Amino acid sequence: MSTEPGTASYPSRSAELLWGPRGRAGRGPRPGLSRDQIVTAAIAVADRDGVDALSMRRVAAELRVGTMSLYRYVPGKAELLDLMLDQVSDPGPGRGPAAGADWRQVMADHARGSRDLYLAHPWLLQVNWCRPVFGPNTLAGVELVIAGLAGLGLTDRERVTVMIAIDSYVTGFVRNQILYSRAAEETGISDEEFWATQHPVLERAMASGDYPELAKLAEDSFNAGWEESFEFGLQRLLDGVQALVDARRRPGYRSGSTA
Amino acid sequence: MSTEPGTASYPSRSAELLWGPRGRAGRGPRPGLSRDQIVTAAIAVADRDGVDALSMRRVAAELRVGTMSLYRYVPGKAELLDLMLDQVSDPGPGRGPAAGADWRQVMADHARGSRDLYLAHPWLLQVNWCRPVFGPNTLAGVELVIAGLAGLGLTDRERVTVMIAIDSYVTGFVRNQILYSRAAEETGISDEEFWATQHPVLERAMASGDYPELAKLAEDSFNAGWEESFEFGLQRLLDGVQALVDARRRPGYRSGSTA
DNA sequence: CTGATCTGCGTACGGCGTACTCAGAAGAGT
DNA sequence: ACTCTTCTGAGTACGCCGTACGCAGATCAG
Numbered sequence: 001m002s003t004e005p006g007t008a009s010y011p012s013r014s015a016e017l018l019w020g021p022r023g024r025a026g027r028g029p030r031p032g033l034s035r036d037q038i039v040t041a042a043i044a045v046a047d048r049d050g051v052d053a054l055s056m057r058r059v060a061a062e063l064r065v066g067t068m069s070l071y072r073y074v075p076g077k078a079e080l081l082d083l084m085l086d087q088v089s090d091p092g093p094g095r096g097p098a099a100g101a102d103w104r105q106v107m108a109d110h111a112r113g114s115r116d117l118y119l120a121h122p123w124l125l126q127v128n129w130c131r132p133v134f135g136p137n138t139l140a141g142v143e144l145v146i147a148g149l150a151g152l153g154l155t156d157r158e159r160v161t162v163m164i165a166i167d168s169y170v171t172g173f174v175r176n177q178i179l180y181s182r183a184a185e186e187t188g189i190s191d192e193e194f195w196a197t198q199h200p201v202l203e204r205a206m207a208s209g210d211y212p213e214l215a216k217l218a219e220d221s222f223n224a225g226w227e228e229s230f231e232f233g234l235q236r237l238l239d240g241v242q243a244l245v246d247a248r249r250r251p252g253y254r255s256g257s258t259a
Numbered sequence: 260m261s262t263e264p265g266t267a268s269y270p271s272r273s274a275e276l277l278w279g280p281r282g283r284a285g286r287g288p289r290p291g292l293s294r295d296q297i298v299t300a301a302i303a304v305a306d307r308d309g310v311d312a313l314s315m316r317r318v319a320a321e322l323r324v325g326t327m328s329l330y331r332y333v334p335g336k337a338e339l340l341d342l343m344l345d346q347v348s349d350p351g352p353g354r355g356p357a358a359g360a361d362w363r364q365v366m367a368d369h370a371r372g373s374r375d376l377y378l379a380h381p382w383l384l385q386v387n388w389c390r391p392v393f394g395p396n397t398l399a400g401v402e403l404v405i406a407g408l409a410g411l412g413l414t415d416r417e418r419v420t421v422m423i424a425i426d427s428y429v430t431g432f433v434r435n436q437i438l439y440s441r442a443a444e445e446t447g448i449s450d451e452e453f454w455a456t457q458h459p460v461l462e463r464a465m466a467s468g469d470y471p472e473l474a475k476l477a478e479d480s481f482n483a484g485w486e487e488s489f490e491f492g493l494q495r496l497l498d499g500v501q502a503l504v505d506a507r508r509r510p511g512y513r514s515g516s517t518a
Numbered sequence: 519c520t521g522a523t524c525t526g527c528g529t530a531c532g533g534c535g536t537a538c539t540c541a542g543a544a545g546a547g548t
Numbered sequence: 549a550c551t552c553t554t555c556t557g558a559g560t561a562c563g564c565c566g567t568a569c570g571c572a573g574a575t576c577a578g
Contacts, residue, residue: 028524029574051387055565066527068567077566128310128385129438134461139470147472156480158491164435165428165492172431176423179388202393211398213406221415232417233424240499287555288543314534325558327536336535 033065035073039083043121046084051123056080081127086135088121103245104238106148107162110141111170111234118174125175153248162241169237177226292324294332298342302380305343310382315339340386345394347380362504363497365407366421369400370429370493377433384434412507421500428496436485 041062046054056077060067074080101109118124134142142163149159206215224232300321305313315336319326333339360368377383393401401422408418465474483491 027522027576029526029576031525033526056567057565060527068527068529068569069525071567072525072527126387134457134464136464136469139464139473143470143473146476150472156477157483160476160480161483161488161491162495164432164488165495168431168435168492169424169428169496170431171434172427172429173423175430175434176427198393205393205395205398210395211402213409214398214402217405217419218415221419224416224420229420229423232420233427236421236424236499236503237428237496238499239502240495240497243498243502244495286545286553288545288557290556292556315536316534319558327559328557330536331556331558 031072033063033069033073035083036087037063038070038073039080039087042080043084043088046123047121051126054123081129082135085124085129086137088117088124089135089137089141101148103148103152104242107145107166107238107241108234110145110148111166114141114167114170115174115230118171118178122178125171125178152245154245158244165241166234166237169233173230173233177230181226290331292322292328292332294342295346296322297329297332298339298346301339302343302347305382306380310385313382340388341394344383344388345396347376347383348394348396348400360407362407362411363501366404366425366497366500367493369404369407370425373400373426373429374433374489377430377437381437384430384437411504413504417503424500425493425496428492432489432492436489440485 038059042054042059045058045062049058056070057067059080060070070080074083145163145166146159149162154162205211209215297318301313301318304317304321308317315329316326318339319329329339333342404422404425405418408421413421464470468474
């Protein structure tokens, strides 16, 4: 409390908001607004106009309400972002793993689902969360993955670490994709224009001889689609996990390296 | 130029700054400052006080100079960030791959090097780069990895995609680590205090029965160190690449899945 | 009806990035 | 040596931001 608020949320406050009862004392006037309304409006603004356009004033305007009224429902912007994260992580009702799916399918589905989520709400990866506060919906996703890794002979810690690895890959990949492709509209410069400005610079760099291997690459080496690249890396990662699972089942096997 | 600047840099301007000649016309007074000085000072501020404390006024104060003077050397904050990225990516002189290292060692070294870099300069992952502009140093890192993947029977496009996958994993992992561990000092709350506030909430969630598999996990399943977790995931990913390399060498082999 | 309590929100403060503007220093041309 | 062009340094100001504070009025307990 003594330090400046900065961008960081106060985790215990966010936890209360995420898990706490939504009771209300019956003394004053009825609230004309709800926390969910505010969170929904904020998500709409962030989706439509980007995270830079997300401000308390903007959200209030969206709801035709005074700016400071928001603070009756949300302690501050950081906590609002925490709530946005959890609301958007809601998988919807009845979203479980297909009954007969093997672990690899479950992991791949989860990875693709996360990717879709991040692409639909790019601000998820652009915001500096003070610290990931676990909300009910976030936790439900974790449960699904951990359950999908049950019964494979992995230790509990390995299951958790595999989950982290997959999440890291997805997060990092989509972050890259967003930086490259979404930024086009933010700068008002199309992808073609961007590469048109970069191309001569790169040509000169290649001609300099400082990057011999890069210069030898075929022209279209960087032209794989995002979707295709994502799948490729994901399958490599899952292949590696597969090797570990096989090793646990056939104890004679040795992995390419220990960890 | 017609649109608002926002957070996005103007890529052609950044490219000129990164690659362009540093010539100066000899007419006016000598510049009392240099772009490198500004970039260095900005990096110092970001490292010391965090990315939120990085402002043009702050950098100017660091250099005991008027705020607007910075704009004689750097078009704006976004471009300054681009320059910071490239300066910090300088691997130093004579940093090549060890001569006899196999590809796996080269990839692992590169991954660990990136990780160290990101941990040393967390703002690298917290800033929303408008778009990754390739600077000389960034490009040198790419060259190293692509060279390390030569001669393995992979296509050019596969080499690029493997590189992206490794970079995605590293980026995503360290981002997570930073969010969890670095945020402690920003909120002024220690790791213990944070978990102390989260623990009862999680206990109640586990007791609710909504997360059966999570509840069954051993208590210390999440307690693996960052370093250990990073290595584990990295080795899994490299195992997967290994499988692809092996498949290319023994054409009869089939991967766990195609991509 | 009274008093406590809660909501909505206007005002204001300090900080941000940066456009504009101008004084004055330094070299070029004569 | 003088002028003119050009460049640097920087103060001021504008429109954003998050949010602390305080007040008017609505609502309900007693």
